[in-house]
Amino acid sequence: MTIRELVKKMDLQVFSGENGLDREIEGGYVSDLLSDVMGFSQEGEVWVTLQTHKNIMAVASLKDLAAIVLVKGLKPDEDAMEVSNEEEIPILGTDKSCFEFTGLLWSLIK
Amino acid sequence: MELVYKVEGGDFNKAGHASSQIKRVLKQLGVPPVIIKRVVVALYEAEVNIVAHAWRGVITAGIDESGIRVVLDDEGPGIPNIEKAMEKGYSTASQEVRDMGFGAGMGLPNIRSNVDDFKISSEVNKGTVLDFFIKF
Numbered sequence: 586m587t588i589r590e591l592v593k594k595m596d597l598q599v600f601s602g603e604n605g606l607d608r609e610i611e612g613g614y615v616s617d618l619l620s621d622v623m624g625f626s627q628e629g630e631v632w633v634t635l636q637t638h639k640n641i642m643a644v645a646s647l648k649d650l651a652a653i654v655l656v657k658g659l660k661p662d663e664d665a666m667e668v669s670n671e672e673e674i675p676i677l678g679t680d681k682s683c684f685e686f687t688g689l690l691w692s693l694i695k
Numbered sequence: 696m697e698l699v700y701k702v703e704g705g706d707f708n709k710a711g712h713a714s715s716q717i718k719r720v721l722k723q724l725g726v727p728p729v730i731i732k733r734v735v736v737a738l739y740e741a742e743v744n745i746v747a748h749a750w751r752g753v754i755t756a757g758i759d760e761s762g763i764r765v766v767l768d769d770e771g772p773g774i775p776n777i778e779k780a781m782e783k784g785y786s787t788a789s790q791e792v793r794d795m796g797f798g799a800g801m802g803l804p805n806i807r808s809n810v811d812d813f814k815i816s817s818e819v820n821k822g823t824v825l826d827f828f829i830k831f
Binding site: 643644 | 707708710714715718732735736739740743797799801805
């Protein structure tokens, strides 16, 4: 499934990185610890988090992640969105809790 | 080839800049992706360590056909107990740094598990030198 299809199916908000919407989803990773994501996420995964600052984009870009999803209605910082546009890695948003969103994501891509 | 980057302590806006530049060079050189992935993890963690803990530092990456050697030399508070710092989960990061999702005590263990050779030396109130090598 592509990020674009995920956005449609789960009614996600696209904050930035529209040019990366056709990235293919290889899996998912859930963590708010940047070192954990750095050490253990895999290329092409969707990263679910509540961190909103610019450093999430450094991690997403270095690890070639497919997209970042911010939960609970959180919004990314302005400079994070700028990097997301440059790197073409989308930052998406949902009003759902991390638990609920991740459960639905898992059932869609398992 | 030698690449040199300056890193400012406390400047989280630029954290990861050196890592992403070096990743780009390795890609251009055609280094296998599986190797680049290991370099990137070790490098980013080490770069963030300077930003989170030191006052300033210099990253020097030497690349030849055998591999990449990275030396991160910082001026800073140093590490009083290196053995402790190498333990998973141990961190001296500030609350502010932890709130950003750093400082989980995973950095040094992550570095060690991704490199082929690893050396660290430190002097309290002077700084720390981290030196690692990854074979191509």
